[in-house]
Amino acid sequence: MVFLGFMQFSVLSLCFIVLTTFPYQASSRVSFGRNQNGVNPHLDDGICASAVIVHGYKCQELQVTTKDGYILSLQRIPEGRLEGRNDVSRKQPVILQHGVLVDGMTWLMNPPEQDLPLILADHGFDVWIANTRGTRHSRRHVSLDPSNPAFWNWSWDELVIYDLPAVFDYVFSQTGQKINYVGHSLGTLIALASFSEGKLINQLKSAALLSPIAYLSHMNTALGVIAAKSFIGEITTLFGLAEFNPKGLPVDAFLKSLCADPRIDCYDLMTALTGKNCCLNSSTVERFLMNEPQSTSTKNMVHLAQIVRHGVLAKFNYVRPDYNIMHYGEIFPPIYNLSNIPHDLPLFISYGGQDALSDVRDVENLLDRLKFHDVDKRSIQFVKDYAHADYIMGFNAKDIVYNSVLSFFNQVL
Numbered sequence: 001m002v003f004l005g006f007m008q009f010s011v012l013s014l015c016f017i018v019l020t021t022f023p024y025q026a027s028s029r030v031s032f033g034r035n036q037n038g039v040n041p042h043l044d045d046g047i048c049a050s051a052v053i054v055h056g057y058k059c060q061e062l063q064v065t066t067k068d069g070y071i072l073s074l075q076r077i078p079e080g081r082l083e084g085r086n087d088v089s090r091k092q093p094v095i096l097q098h099g100v101l102v103d104g105m106t107w108l109m110n111p112p113e114q115d116l117p118l119i120l121a122d123h124g125f126d127v128w129i130a131n132t133r134g135t136r137h138s139r140r141h142v143s144l145d146p147s148n149p150a151f152w153n154w155s156w157d158e159l160v161i162y163d164l165p166a167v168f169d170y171v172f173s174q175t176g177q178k179i180n181y182v183g184h185s186l187g188t189l190i191a192l193a194s195f196s197e198g199k200l201i202n203q204l205k206s207a208a209l210l211s212p213i214a215y216l217s218h219m220n221t222a223l224g225v226i227a228a229k230s231f232i233g234e235i236t237t238l239f240g241l242a243e244f245n246p247k248g249l250p251v252d253a254f255l256k257s258l259c260a261d262p263r264i265d266c267y268d269l270m271t272a273l274t275g276k277n278c279c280l281n282s283s284t285v286e287r288f289l290m291n292e293p294q295s296t297s298t299k300n301m302v303h304l305a306q307i308v309r310h311g312v313l314a315k316f317n318y319v320r321p322d323y324n325i326m327h328y329g330e331i332f333p334p335i336y337n338l339s340n341i342p343h344d345l346p347l348f349i350s351y352g353g354q355d356a357l358s359d360v361r362d363v364e365n366l367l368d369r370l371k372f373h374d375v376d377k378r379s380i381q382f383v384k385d386y387a388h389a390d391y392i393m394g395f396n397a398k399d400i401v402y403n404s405v406l407s408f409f410n411q412v413l
Contacts, residue, residue: 046137047075047129051108056081057121064170065142066133066162073137074167075104075129080122081112091126092205092409093171094180097164097187098392100156100300101246101293103136104129109284109291109393116182116392116402123406126175130167132159134243135294149242155303155316156186160193168203178205180409184392185358186304188212192366193313193336195345206346206412208405210391211355214338214369215362216304217311244301246293276354277387279394288393313338338369348379348408350401352386379408 048059052075062074078091096117098106107129112118117127131138133154134146144151171179181204183191188209194200195207303316310317315333318324324331347370351363370378381404386394391401 047073047103047105047108047131051105052077052118055112055118057112057118062170064166066166068158068162069142069144070133070138070162071140071142072133072163072166073104073131073135074170075131077117077121077127077129079126080124081118082122091124091175092180093126093128093175093177094120094182094409095128095130095167095171097130097181097183097191098132099185099187100132100296100304101244103138103291103294104131105291106288106392109287110281110395114395114398116397116405119398119402120406125180125409128167128171130163132163132296134296139295146243152242152244152297153299154297155300156190156193157303157315159190160197160199164190164194165199168200172203179203180205180412181207182210182405183207184210185213185388189214189313192338192341195341196336196338197340201342201345204345206348206409208348208350208408210350210401211358211388212349212351212363212366213358214313214366215311216308216357216359217362217365241298243295244298245295277389277394278354278385279390279396281395284393284395338366339372341370341373343372343374344377345373346377346379346408346412347373348381348405350381350383350391350404352388352390353382353384354387357388379404 046061048061052059057077058079060076060078062076064072064074066072096104096107098104107117108115117129121127133139134152139146141151146152168179181191188211191200191207191209192212192214195204299316306317307313313336315328315336317333318327321331324333328334349363349367351358351360353360367380381401383390383400386400391397394400
């Protein structure tokens with residue numbers, strides 16, 4: 001039961017979901033090339049070595065430091081497997097942003113012909129995979145150690161303010177070109193929040209949002225709803241945790257308490273949170289569980305739970321009016337107004353009919369906020385049979401979703 005509970009909660013991360021430099025520092029730690037023995041290296045060797053180079057692609061491990069001192073891991077796949085002669089400076093850059101409690105490895109769980117980063121590389125794009133603070137390869141800071149609670153004093157507001165701009169600034173400085181963006185789940189939320197405040201716009205060419213998360217009022221899985229309602233009281237007062245580690249004993253105990261609720265079937269694994277995914281191979285799920293879940297901050301999870309409970313997309317609510325006034329100058333936290341997103345920004349939005357996290361009604365609420373968007377700049381795809389995880393691990397996602405993303409990017413002027 002403990003294992004099953006942690007497994008399901010790791011999938012919650014897929015639904016909820018990224019990346020200014022300090023100065024913009026980057027260092028190459030993994031050389032371009034192929035693994036010599038053909039064996040899949042250990043995951044701690046890095047994403048390039050364990051999931052990209054082994055398939056015959058060039059890949060480079062880089063680091064970017066944010067203005068608040070977090071050192072983020074960043075992978076670059078500059079060309080396709082069969083290339084080697086094209087000028088990378090002429091290629092369109094694409095940043096891929098994962099969700100919470102997972103890292104950039106989550107885009108690379110299938111065979112190479114089914115993984116979005118490698119598909120993009122094979123179609124002539126310069127691919128950059130982002131990894132948010134707190135994940136396996138982004139657990140460093142210029143002065144703080146992860147054992148210090150101060151290291152974890154952030155929510156997704158800081159991902160909007162620091163992480164996402166850091167990666168954009170670095171990629172733009174290296175390529176000199178406007179950037180295409182792909183986000184899944186919380187990767188869509190922080191992008192939308194950034195765009196609504198005018199961030200990244202000058203460096204952005206287009207954005208593809210898969211299983212978009214902005215509103216969660218209709219999230220309809222019992223485990224997700226009960227977890228969200230439990231977070232403030234259970235996590236902050238009972239646990240007092242800074243780091244939210246799904247593999248740690250306090251969080252494990254929290255999951256066990258949730259699974260004791262008769263409304264929750266903790267043996268239904270992914271369906272318990274994401275909805276009924278149609279198109280996942282068991283080998284893909286096993287590979288996913290070898291890598292995930294990973295840590296985030298407890299404050300981040302509380303912030304996500306606030307979206308579920310309050311029904312609005314707002315900055316972190318410190319609950320006490322004096323704390324909110326200290327941080328924002330007002331009693332209530334400011335709202336991210338998605339109607340402020342530039343109407344001429346090319347957007348591709350794809351959502352699934354079986355998604356219990358990015359519920360159809362919540363996505364329609366998001367689309368209503370974008371109703372004044374230029375018609376020729378907004379492309380909407382509805383996939384009747386898809387749930388949340390299908391978008392990044394579905395064996396047929398290439399044919400159903402990724403080809404549409406490629407077409408969208410290629411049509412953007």
